[in-house]
Amino acid sequence: METAIEVNDLVVHRGKREVLHGFNCRIARGSVTGLLGPSGSGKTTLMRAIVGVQIVKSGTVTVLGQPAGSPDLRRRIGYLTQAPSVYLDLTVQENTRYFASLYGLGAAAADRAIADVGLADAARQLIATLSGGQLSRASLACALVGQPEVLVLDEPTVGQDPVLRDELWRQFRQLAAGGATLLVSSHVMDEARRCDRLLLIRDGQLIADDTPAAVKTAASTDDLDDAFLTLIREREGALA
């Protein structure tokens, strides 16, 4: 198993608060890894550290063999921020073409990314006029457009209708099959089933790092929500 992302003893402070306390994890190339945990658990902070925009206190983050944030990595990584980050006063097409141009790609690549997120019909619409779900898909198109080797997606399926969500996950699987490495954060446990591996995170601590099946077995339940709960309780019991 080749490692795409390696995080060692990562400590991150945001404001006065320590968000990650010596975090360790390793993510395999060509896999889809789900990053699960409640709001405020440090998911976004970890993702920001991996794409290289987070100031870290100590520890190392290595992506594709290079320190996170290296100039060479910037053309190999795609990042979807949690809040959609696209230009509201441009159309879907103009946004996607602009981000394509940053990777030296043309209109064809942009149009493909738009079709991939199911926005072909809204391509010429101004972002400001889109629905919430369309807006986050437009943002996703801009993250996919560079055909990155590593995709870091912060809650990409929030507010999407179930059919679209299913399609998006199919695509994530397809991208991984093509060799891309995906790290996807989510609140929705039902999406966890579709990951190769799960990272459960709470209060900046890694609670579990395993396949969905193994997480369920460890907690001896068939429901991932319950499994998460059981693992947290066990851990707190062990600490007490």
Add this chain to the structure above:
Amino acid sequence: MRILASTTNRILRQLRHDRRTIGLLVVVPVMLLTLLYFMFDKQEPVFDRIGLIMLGVFPFVIMFLITSIAMLRERTSGTLERLLTTPLVKVDLLFAYGIAFGIAAAVQASVAAGVSVWFFDLETAGPPGLVVLIAIANAVLGVALGLFCSAFARTEFQAVQFMPIVVLPQALLCGLFVPRDQMAGWLEAISNVLPMSYAVEALQEVGSHADPTATMWRDLAIVAGCIVVALVLGAATLRRRSA
């Protein structure tokens, strides 16, 4: 170069979708010049002097405001954070803003100068083309300072407050109200380090000499130097990593 061009294009497209802003950009200076023209009706030399300086001051003020808000939007909307994870180099972004708004300023200054010359009989000894050139330089200076100052603002409320700090002292001390050589020594010393003083002096040179003078070229070079310094400082305030 490719990224600089596509970023410039992107900013111009954003501007093009915002028809009202384009309208304001073109109409507001003309409106203010009209006001000045009627204020100094029958005092032609006064309008010639003040109108000329205003042609340089308006683009500076307006572009400073627009840019600081535009850059703040990049920061608060998350697009800046996203851009910084792409191959884009910081200087690309800042120069793209400089070029895109410089183009907008060229349109603005040409219309304002055209109206002043043809309708209000603004008279300059030198060619009006030079007036437009200096106005554009001044606008780009406003863009560069706006980009730099936006780094120190977290909200739009804070950003607009930089206008009185950065713009007003320069407007007061640039020689518009009191000739600079008649100011108290310490005021003149302050005005000597403010870039707008040189832009205004350059305009006055065009106003009073038929051919471009050495002083005018020196002043223009100083303004250009300030633009580059402000853009480089602006790039230094853009951090890929944040807390």
